[in-house]
Amino acid sequence: MLNKYKNTVTERFLKYVQIDTQSDPYSDAQPSTEKQKNLSNVLVAELLEMGITDAHLDDSGYVYATIPSNSDKNVPVICFCSHVDTSPDCSGENVKPIIHSNYQGQDIVLPDDNSQIIKLTDHPDLAHQFGNDLITASGTTLLGADNKAGVAEIMDAAYYLINNPEVKHGTIKILFTPDEEIGRGTAAVDLQKLGADFGYTIDGETLGSLEDETFSADGVRISITGVSQHPGFAKGRMESALKIASEIVAKLPKETLSPETTEGKEGFIHPTNILGAVESATIDFIIRDFTVEKLHAHEAVLKAILDDVLNAYPNSKATFEVTEQYRNMKEILDKYPHVTEYAMEAITRSGIEAKCMSIRGGTDGSRLSFMGLPCPNIFAGEHAFHGKHEWVTIQDMEKAVETIVNLCMVWEEKS
CATH class of the missing domain: 3.30.70.360 (Alpha-Beta Plaits)
Incomplete structure (x- = not known):
């Protein structure tokens, strides 16, 4: 646990998912929809309020921010990245998040469309969530945990690091991208301005999973x-x-x-x-x-x-x-095994079984790895994404925050 820390990830997540950020594959604009910037502007304001003074949104829809090093060591600069857009496959307008406390395996009937029922038999990972607090949408939209869970987790981890300076870490970069869901998440990213040596997307599914291989x-x-x-x-x-x-x-x-x-x-x-x-x-x-x-x-x-x-x-x-x-990022990550190893150690330190997995899909990390920023994918806890049955649990999101913080510490300790 993070020193009895009272997480802010749930509060942030519930706020973020109510902002429509759906991307548009048929738009030639950058970003593809202006409404993605509505969330990005909120994130910049929150980062500035934390005291992260260089946080800004550029004209292309990317949020950049830096948490300065508080270590005397020469620590490689690492970046945490998530995307703000939601999938065009299902409506992201007027999302109504609902917390289902103390889940015990029951069917969850979504109130705005009673035909939408989340069942344990259809979602095997729910078997590991007994006693946890599920968040779903109301039945007419997706939830947006893909990838606003990751966004909220990075924001909460940043808040923790800023308010707990005794936790030693190197320079940490934050990157929030638009248009990942339509394959253009890195189309206009400025890696020179970002200035990171290695990165991690927080855009994975199952608790404890680390994906170092994509399609x-x-x-x-x-x-x-x-x-x-x-x-x-x-x-x-x-x-x-x-x-x-x-x-x-x-x-x-x-x-x-x-x-x-x-x-x-x-x-x-x-x-x-x-x-x-x-x-x-x-x-x-x-x-x-x-x-x-x-x-x-x-x-x-x-x-x-x-x-x-x-x-x-x-x-x-x-x-x-x-x-x-995009290409399988494992081709790049195999050249930098410590990037994956450090993440596995951070997950283990969070009291979770670490699982290195392949993903039947891609992330911004796929492209970033080939652009010169080796970038595996860490779990965010999102499940059943791109549809009305999407869900995440508060406990999984809090563990993702703890993993991010632990990973910052691992890099500092091993430098």
């Missing part, structure tokens, strides 16, 4: 040009781009290579959007696996499906565009 990720866009004709005179002439697109999706593997049929280290091909008409259509895919070689193999499967379908449409054509999205 590698590509996007694929297939753009189809068909042959449009008046439907009354189309026999033997029309080649509908929309039907071609539909056939491609229909031919995707059904027992393998899909999100709904894979787990663990298995990758997938996933269509995320289809748009079109008779003359032209596009299909967007995300391709995921843990190695680039497997990504390329999955892309070859998709390209073969496209070519096979087009064989039946001799007057139509298509382009196949692959875009790199």
Whole structure:
């Protein structure tokens, strides 16, 4: 425990989730939505009130702040990072957080939509939460624990460090990013201004987990040009781009290579959007696996499906565009094993079983690692994210705060 510290993480979290910060994948703005800055401005004001004098929000939507070193040692500069945006997959407007005290395994019926029921059988991690205090939304929105739990935990840890100067630490950098949920969380980050040597995103799930490995990720866009004709005179002439697109999706593997049929280290091909008409259509895919070689193999499967379908449409054509999205951060983190080891020790010091895991997804840390800031991902306690059943517990958030503080101490002790 942190010297009988009265945590502020819950109060902060309940406040933050009520600020709509949903990002928009169809916006070209930076950040993609101005409303993300509403939370970022609140965070800057709170950091300044703590006494962190350089806290500021830049024009691109990033919050930067520094907790100065209080150690005589030459301690590497470490950064803690979380993102302020919530997923575009589910509404984040008018979030009504609810605390369910002393959870005992019961079904939780969300009051604004009684069809939304959080059940122990659907959420296995709830088996470890008996006696804890769950926070959910009310049934019509996501909660926003992804990643406002992480934001609140970093803020509470900063508050603790500022108010407990006897806790020795090196220079600590704080970074809050926009647009992580749409893959643009590091698009305009200024790492030179940040000035950190190593980093940690606080954006993980299960209590005690540390993720040092992510998916590698590509996007694929297939753009189809068909042959449009008046439907009354189309026999033997029309080649509908929309039907071609539909056939491609229909031919995707059904027992393998899909999100709904894979787990663990298995990758997938996933269509995320289809748009079109008779003359032209596009299909967007995300391709995921843990190695680039497997990504390329999955892309070859998709390209073969496209070519096979087009064989039946001799007057139509298509382009196949692959875009790199992010890469498995383990490629970088394996070169700096102490970054992961120190985090594991910090988790253990917090009285938790530390678990090093792989994540079937990506974080800002994936990109940051390849940009020169090695950055594994520490648990924030968020669960069932991107949907109306999202939940977190007060106790898990408090343990994340303790882990952050312990990690600052570990770096100082070992320098």
